[in-house]
Amino acid sequence: MSYFRAENLSLHFGGLKAVDAVSFAVEKGEILSIIGPNGAGKSSIFNLISRIYSPTSGRIFFEDQDITEAPAYGIARLGIARTFQNIELFENATVLSNLLVGRHRHSTTQLWQELLFLPSVRSNEKAHRRRVEQVIEFLDLEPHRDKLISGLPYGVRKVIELARALCSEPKLILLDEPSSGLNVEETDDMSFWIRDMKSELGITVLMVEHDMTLVNRVSDRVIALNYGRVLAMGTPADVQVHPDVVAAYLGA
Amino acid sequence: MRFLFKTDYEDDIRLFPHSGYVFSYGILLVLLSIAPFVLSSYLVSQLVFVCIYATVGVALLILTGFTGQASLGHAAFLAIGAYTAAYLQQFNVPFPVYFLAAGLLTGVIGALVGFPALRLQGIYLVIATISFAFIVEEILARWESVTHGNEGMRIKTIQLLGTSVSRDSPAFYFLCLAVLILTIVGALNLLRSPTGRAFVAIRDSETAARSMGINVSLYKVKSFAISATITGFAGVLFAHKLSFISPEMFTLQLSIEFIIVILIGGTFSLHGAVLGAIFIVMIDPFLTYLKDDMPGMIAGVAAAFGAGSARAAHIQDSVAAFASANGLKGAIYGVIIVLFVLFEPLGLYGRWLKIKLFFQLFPLYKRATFKRQKIYVKSERNR
Numbered sequence: 001m002s003y004f005r006a007e008n009l010s011l012h013f014g015g016l017k018a019v020d021a022v023s024f025a026v027e028k029g030e031i032l033s034i035i036g037p038n039g040a041g042k043s044s045i046f047n048l049i050s051r052i053y054s055p056t057s058g059r060i061f062f063e064d065q066d067i068t069e070a071p072a073y074g075i076a077r078l079g080i081a082r083t084f085q086n087i088e089l090f091e092n093a094t095v096l097s098n099l100l101v102g103r104h105r106h107s108t109t110q111l112w113q114e115l116l117f118l119p120s121v122r123s124n125e126k127a128h129r130r131r132v133e134q135v136i137e138f139l140d141l142e143p144h145r146d147k148l149i150s151g152l153p154y155g156v157r158k159v160i161e162l163a164r165a166l167c168s169e170p171k172l173i174l175l176d177e178p179s180s181g182l183n184v185e186e187t188d189d190m191s192f193w194i195r196d197m198k199s200e201l202g203i204t205v206l207m208v209e210h211d212m213t214l215v216n217r218v219s220d221r222v223i224a225l226n227y228g229r230v231l232a233m234g235t236p237a238d239v240q241v242h243p244d245v246v247a248a249y250l251g252a
Numbered sequence: 253m254r255f256l257f258k259t260d261y262e263d264d265i266r267l268f269p270h271s272g273y274v275f276s277y278g279i280l281l282v283l284l285s286i287a288p289f290v291l292s293s294y295l296v297s298q299l300v301f302v303c304i305y306a307t308v309g310v311a312l313l314i315l316t317g318f319t320g321q322a323s324l325g326h327a328a329f330l331a332i333g334a335y336t337a338a339y340l341q342q343f344n345v346p347f348p349v350y351f352l353a354a355g356l357l358t359g360v361i362g363a364l365v366g367f368p369a370l371r372l373q374g375i376y377l378v379i380a381t382i383s384f385a386f387i388v389e390e391i392l393a394r395w396e397s398v399t400h401g402n403e404g405m406r407i408k409t410i411q412l413l414g415t416s417v418s419r420d421s422p423a424f425y426f427l428c429l430a431v432l433i434l435t436i437v438g439a440l441n442l443l444r445s446p447t448g449r450a451f452v453a454i455r456d457s458e459t460a461a462r463s464m465g466i467n468v469s470l471y472k473v474k475s476f477a478i479s480a481t482i483t484g485f486a487g488v489l490f491a492h493k494l495s496f497i498s499p500e501m502f503t504l505q506l507s508i509e510f511i512i513v514i515l516i517g518g519t520f521s522l523h524g525a526v527l528g529a530i531f532i533v534m535i536d537p538f539l540t541y542l543k544d545d546m547p548g549m550i551a552g553v554a555a556a557f558g559a560g561s562a563r564a565a566h567i568q569d570s571v572a573a574f575a576s577a578n579g580l581k582g583a584i585y586g587v588i589i590v591l592f593v594l595f596e597p598l599g600l601y602g603r604w605l606k607i608k609l610f611f612q613l614f615p616l617y618k619r620a621t622f623k624r625q626k627i628y629v630k631s632e633r634n635r
Contacts, residue, residue, distance in 0.1 A: 050462075050463050052459060052462075052463075071467070072462040072463065073462050073465050073466055073467045073468065074465075075463070075465075076462075076463055076464055076465030077465045081463070081464075082463050084459070084460065084463075088457045088459055088460035088463075089456070089457070089460065090452055090453050090455075090456035090457060090460065090461075091456050091457075092452070092455075092456055092520065093449075093452050093453075093456065096264065097449050097452065100446075100449055101449050101450070101452075101453045101461070101464050101466070102464055103446075104446055104449070104450060104453075104464050104465050104466055105464070105465035107446035109445060109446060111442075111447055111474065111478075114441060114442055114445035114446070114447050114448075115438045115441055115442060116438075116441065117441035117444070117445065121441075121445055122265065125261075125265055125444070125445065126261045126262070126265070129261040129264060129265075130261065133261075164464070168464060168465065
């Protein structure tokens with residue numbers, strides 16, 4: 001059985017088939033990229049997995065568990081974290097508290113304990129803080145710890161969003177266009193981090209990406225989508241020369 | 253300027269970042285504890301109102317400032333707390349018991365209000381909470397067997413530890429101050445724990461909060477319940493301070509006053525609740541001054557500039573008529589809100605921070621430090 005599986009996943013908005021009977025599987029420890037022209041349904045698939053949308057039909061499995069009906073907040077509890085294409089950070093909070101929100105799925109303290117800030121809450125907080133510090137070190141975010149998100153440039157925010165996802169210690173991470181809006185250097189850093197996430201942290205990565213350089217560098221396998229359907233699946237090199245993919249990008 | 257070098261994770265957690273805070277809050281505490289023995293009874297009375305309004309302000313900050321759920325129904329929560337106290341007092345229930353019961357009942361009702369609020373955003377939530385406030389007001393006026401309707405209810409003095417605590421005594425002031433301080437400490441504790449961060453996350457992006465494993469509905473209800481509980485506690489003190497309560501005291505105008513407390517104080521920090529409370533409590537003496545002294549003063553000035561005595565008397569009358577016009581208070585509130593939203597969106601506490609930073613950075617302060625930039629990348633699609 002595969003680690004993560006989508007079976008005949010469909011999402012229809014009236015007559016528009018944003019995602020149309022898409023099936024794919026992600027193996028444990030691999031980096032799978034989804035590519036495709038604008039409007040191909042890539043982000044919709046992510047929103048289906050993280051339960052922002054409910055699928056019209058089809059099922060999603062993670063670690064042999066059906067998660068199609070799980071509540072949106074339950075997905076993170078299972079160990080699936082995500083980033084967003086347009087950055088969804090908590091603007092008016094510091095970097096540190098953004099990252100600590102990433103630890104939310106590991107928090108065990110009760111409300112009454114927190115009101116009194118009992119020693120157990122304090123030691124939990126320190127433990128969370130320690131894990132956050134490890135992520136800060138991993139992604140070189142040391143200079144930004146206490147800054148407000150609203151004052152940070154786009155490139156840094158992108159990294160912080162990745163950091164927040166990593167703070168939840170996910171088993172599977174969904175990256176929605178990790179390199180969009182980044183310059184060449186930042187994209188380089190991003191590709192190293194994605195590979196390190198796989199090799200050092202053992203996280204499985206599912207990624208939507210337009211930048212083919214990045215896709216080629218990090219992906220084990222690639223899925224090409226167009227009009228909500230799977231065009232091709234395989235190694236990056238194979239998919240890029242697949243006639244349907246070439247037709248979708250360049251026109252027949 | 254002081255630079256903090258953090259050497260321990262404790263430095264991110266503690267409430268007082270450095271000894272300067274301990275010193276200045278210590279002085280404040282000393283001043284507050286000698287206040288009732290030094291100040292006139294009128295001023296102490298005003299301080300009690302500041303404490304009560306600030307407590308409600310903290311409650312509203314938790315809900316509106318930190319969770320991002322606007323409410324114009326907090327007068328109703330205050331009323332529920334006040335009436336619960338008045339009702340239970342009739343059966344000789346001791347103060348600590350009805351104090352807690354009032355908070356608990358208000359909290360439960362707050363949670364119930366929170367449920368329909370789950371599906372509402374922004375302005376619609378405001379309308380829903382206004383309707384709730386009107387419903388409560390109406391119930392208070394008509395459920396005569398419990399609330400005595402428009403006749404209102406008398407509140408007896410507090411019996412605590414065998415002594416009676418009159419509403420003008422220093423002991424009552426200390427009680428209100430203690431409730432305020434405990435509320436603030438509780439709120440600060442909450443804000444540095446997972447629940448408080450979840451609140452802020454919900455305020456800034458519900459989608460992201462959900463994808464981080466936060467049960468948004470649960471936390472919104474929690475926020476409503478916590479905010480209502482605190483307001484219920486404040487309601488008990490409010491009832492005791494006034495010694496008489498009736499439905500027309502808990503109108504929409506009172507809810508708006510609470511919103512003004514946090515808007516003017518500053519919605520991003522608990523300091524705002526206290527500063528806003530001081531401001532709102534000072535409006536009443538200011539209005540009295542407008543009514544009593546202003547007309548005569550203006551007439552005096554007019555006379556000095558050569559207006560005849562008949563003319564001066566006419567001016568005095570028209571200014572007096574203006575100052576005692578109906579609805580002047582509401583109009584002043586409106587003007588204050590508009591001016592603050594336009595020119596000081598960070599509120600009095602924001603202004604204080606700016607002044608502080610100005611002196612810390614002295615010749616290098618730049619106004620752009622607090623300038624908010626507009627971000628255009630945030631997606632509204634996934635709300």
